[in-house]
Amino acid sequence: MFVNEVCGGSALGDPLGGCCITPNGYALLLTKLLGFAQGRIVMALEGGYNLRSIANSVCACAKVLLGDKFTFNTPEMQPFESTWRVIQAVRNELKTCWPVLSSKLPENVSLRIKPAPSELYASDSESDSEDVDELLGTVASVSVIEATGVAISEHLSKMKLDDDSLAVKTNSSCSAAEQHPVDSVKVHNNASVVLTKKISDLSLEWRSDLSKTDVWYASFGSNMWRPRFLCYIQGGKAEGMNIPCCGSRDTSSPKGTVWKTVPHRLLFGRSSTPCWGTGGVAFLNPEINYNEKSYVCMYKITLEQFNDILFQENRLVLEDGKDGNTVYPDSPLIGSSEIKFISTNRAVHLEPIKDSWYSNVLYLGNEDEVPILTMTCPASDIERYKSGELRLAPPSETYAATLIKGLVEGKQMDADGAASYINAAAARAL
Known part of the structure; x- marks a missing residue:
């Protein structure tokens, strides 16, 4: 209010x-x-x-x-x-x-x-x-x-303002995010204010608008394995996961899948997650380094779906214990105006969820004139990893196996090559 x-x-x-x-x-x-x-x-x-x-x-x-x-x-x-x-x-x-x-x-x-x-x-x-x-x-x-x-x-x-920028208290048990919960989030978009509409219509207006915009979501961790990624879209859990995903409001399958490499360092950090247990999870260093080459599996989805994945990655989705309904934030974290901003500035650290593990949205260029986005840690976390304040940790066997399946089934390398790629990323200091 x-x-x-x-x-x-x-x-x-x-x-x-x-x-x-x-x-x-x-x-x-x-x-x-x-x-x-x-x-x-x-x-x-x-x-x-x-x-x-x-x-x-x-x-x-x-x-x-x-x-x-x-x-x-x-x-x-x-x-x-x-x-x-x-x-x-x-x-x-x-x-x-x-x-x-x-x-x-x-x-x-x-x-x-x-x-x-x-x-x-x-x-x-x-x-x-x-x-x-x-x-x-x-x-x-x-x-x-x-x-x-x-x-x-x-x-x-x-002036175009967000439909809703209220703080939303969240502490989700149904999310399959690879991090700890955050306390609150303020959400944004660039939808025009329309006072003649009912409030219930206003809360859904951004979904209708952003469902018309496509983006490539570039996954570099467990989401490289398609069955695991589809948990974020359709709900449920894949082999190796400890908890299920809530899924997205729009459960449509990706419109396309493309693999490529990006000039960013792959690393594994933190020490445990609710989804994968003990062990680090994948991040991309937001800093460009043309001596580095990391594999990403890109899924062509709507900007609405991208926001729902961002919500789940950062544990912003609630499961209402009274009636079992899934409650999503009322407004997106990334709207059309943020897409324009990020395409110029290469990244946007989402201030309202700045302490979340995946609060930094990176722009990785375009594919067929559609922007490529991913989510990772902020640059400040990289400095904390370098100083030892945050812990670099190798992935668990189950988590690493999920990445290997993604790389192998995506025909990027064989199982031995995929294991070497992951082990090398986990062993190197920043």
């Missing part, structure tokens, strides 16, 4: 703040936040001395919460420098949690240093009767944005 705080000190005319946000500005922000939080909003009032300013700001927000339709009309006024500066600072602070905020704001925006005298409210409650005349229509209704400026208001009105 989100708390929408109407900060009176930031409102136009209040002597405390410099942001000069009009009631219509609050209405626009709340309209966006409603979609962001899927309607789960608690509104609170904080601070402020100008009673008329506070009343109009709260009234505008209340109208939005009660269902008044909000429309954007091009304003005639320019944004205040203080407002623009605060927005830039907030976006910069939060962009690691919500990558959609990494997009650039308009440049060369004409800014005002302070409001005109006619825009200021009196802060003395005895002067409240004069405030209406001094508003100059900026609080007439919530259907028009006025003192926020063309560039900033248009950008806000068109």
Whole structure:
């Protein structure tokens, strides 16, 4: 649940703040936040001395919460420098949690240093009767944005936010992830806010959108063996696994399978997992090294399915003990905007699950114009392995046998060659 705080000190005319946000500005922000939080909003009032300013700001927000339709009309006024500066600072602070905020704001925006005298409210409650005349229509209704400026208001009105970025407490027993559980996850995507849809529709909108986008999932560990990989898609467990997978919402088989090698070091780390027992599991060093060659089996799946695999790898899927239903996070970790970001930056460390073992999504290029993605540890973990803080450990016999079956059945090498490949990777120091 989100708390929408109407900060009176930031409102136009209040002597405390410099942001000069009009009631219509609050209405626009709340309209966006409603979609962001899927309607789960608690509104609170904080601070402020100008009673008329506070009343109009709260009234505008209340109208939005009660269902008044909000429309954007091009304003005639320019944004205040203080407002623009605060927005830039907030976006910069939060962009690691919500990558959609990494997009650039308009440049060369004409800014005002302070409001005109006619825009200021009196802060003395005895002067409240004069405030209406001094508003100059900026609080007439919530259907028009006025003192926020063309560039900033248009950008806000068109801004795409995640359907849901709530913290989801998880501790799954049904996941076949090769790691320990994490405590929470904030989830993202770039789906547009659509307030007219039901909340249940909003929570599923991202799945429909991402099911139309294909990616190659590059597996370098146990998922190289197709029967084991299909557990992440269709559920269940394969030979050697101690616990079953929940599977993906979309259980469709991969549209294609391709093998290739990548210039990244294969390593085995950690000491035990719920799925494979004692022994290390596979990671790729996110740093490119053209002296290294690791085998990957690539499955062509949808971006929706990739997110479900990412959820399971990081133990973010719950099994409801009451009715036996499987509960997935409401929104994806990787949306279309993250795909664009990662294709430029080669990797994205998912800040909301930064302590998870497979929280780093790597971009390995394209195959037939479709992006190749994999998931591994962050670069910071590699440094911890080098320092000895984290333990490098050879894989268990069962886990190694699964990798060997993947390489052999994928016709990449014979059993002896596959065993040598794995043993060499496990024996070398970083």
